[in-house]
Amino acid sequence: MFPDEFEYVEAESAEHAVELLDEHATEEVELLAGGHSLLPAMKTGLSSPDVLIDLGSVDELRGVSADGDTLSVGATTRYTDFLDSDDAHEHAPAMAEAVAQVGDVQVRNRGTVGGNLAHADPASDLPAAALTSDATLVALGPDGEREIPVEEFFYGMYATDLAPTEMLISVEIPSASDAVGAYAKKPSPSSGYAMIGVSALLDVDGNTVREARVGANGAVGQGVLLPSVADAIEGEALDEDSVAAAAEHATEDVDEAMLMDDIQASGEFRAQLLEVYAERALLAAMEEASAPAAAD
Structure with a gap:
């Protein structure tokens, strides 16, 4: 299928892109980064923008850098470039594990980290990892920059706090x-998206979990944290028994009435998957914690 007609504009900078958004505020506007979500939606008629703003030439929106205690990831950084960054693996292990499981090589060569998060597909892989990583999303608008804590960013299916x-x-x-960090998911056999995906980030001292953050995709209409799982594993010796016991709490933090129910899986099945993949993510983190350090 072919998309409806639209006006195409190439942004010269982030500020220029915002000016274009403001200029066309009364029209339906979409930003083009990697295009893996937008272009199929346009071809099927699910999205029909009046104006398409291409961010592909805005170099300032790409790149991964570590500055002190913070890893900064440009919104249009491609998945493969994120994975090629040693800083990303060192400072954001949960995010790196999730990015590595996005789509396939072709998708990772074109898709972008920021595009994934801004699109807010409940079945995509990065919202849970962003939540687990306690990320801050930086937005630019006509009034300047605005920092949005990740727990305030996702509002629901395809909905975010971005104006x-x-x-x-x-x-x-x-x-x-x-x-x-670890990420475990049950991929859809048709699309590779997560029927359920669970991200875990554990701070382990010896064999004891000092601090944990656990989040999930695919359960409800947005990525969610699973604090009951994190609370259950914190302070415990990290072993198969403690992991299994913690995973049993996975459904306590989601409203059963809000569990997604579609042709991929029923809400009841997703609840079962949530416990299974919470356990798998924690087991993967346990294996990582017990792995010998790589030689210098």
Whole structure:
């Protein structure tokens, strides 16, 4: 299928993109980054923008850098470039584990970290990892920059705190260089999206979990934290028994009435998957924590 007609504009900078958003505020406008979500939606008629603003030439929106205790990721940084960054693996292990499981090589070569988060697909892989990583989303609008804590960013299915005249410019992640991260998902056999995906970030001292953050995709209409799982594993010796016991709490933090129910899986099945994949994510983190350190 072919998309409806639209006006195409190439942004010269982040500020120029915001000016264009403001200029076309009364029209339906979409930002083009990697395009893996937007272009299929346009071809099927699910999205029909009047104006398409291409961010592909805005170099300032790309890149990964560590500054002190913060990892900064440009919004249009491609997945593959994120994974090629040693800083990303060192400072954002939970995010790195999730990015590595996005789509396939072709998707990771074109798709972008910020595009994934701004699109807010409940079945995408990064919202839970961003929540687990305690990220801050930096938006740029006509009034300047605005920092949005990740727990306030997602409002529901395909809905975020971004205003129509704002755009995501970077993702700021506090360094978790002393922690281990993991991501486990049940991929849809048709799309590779997460029927359920669970992200875990554990700060382990010896064999004891000092601090934990656990989050999930695919359960409800947005990524969510699972604090009951985190509370259950904190202070415990990290072993198969403690992991299994913690995972049993996975459904306590989601409203059963809000569990997604579609052709991929029923809400009841997703609840079962949530416990299973919470356990798998914690087991993967346990294996990482017990792995010998790589030689210098």
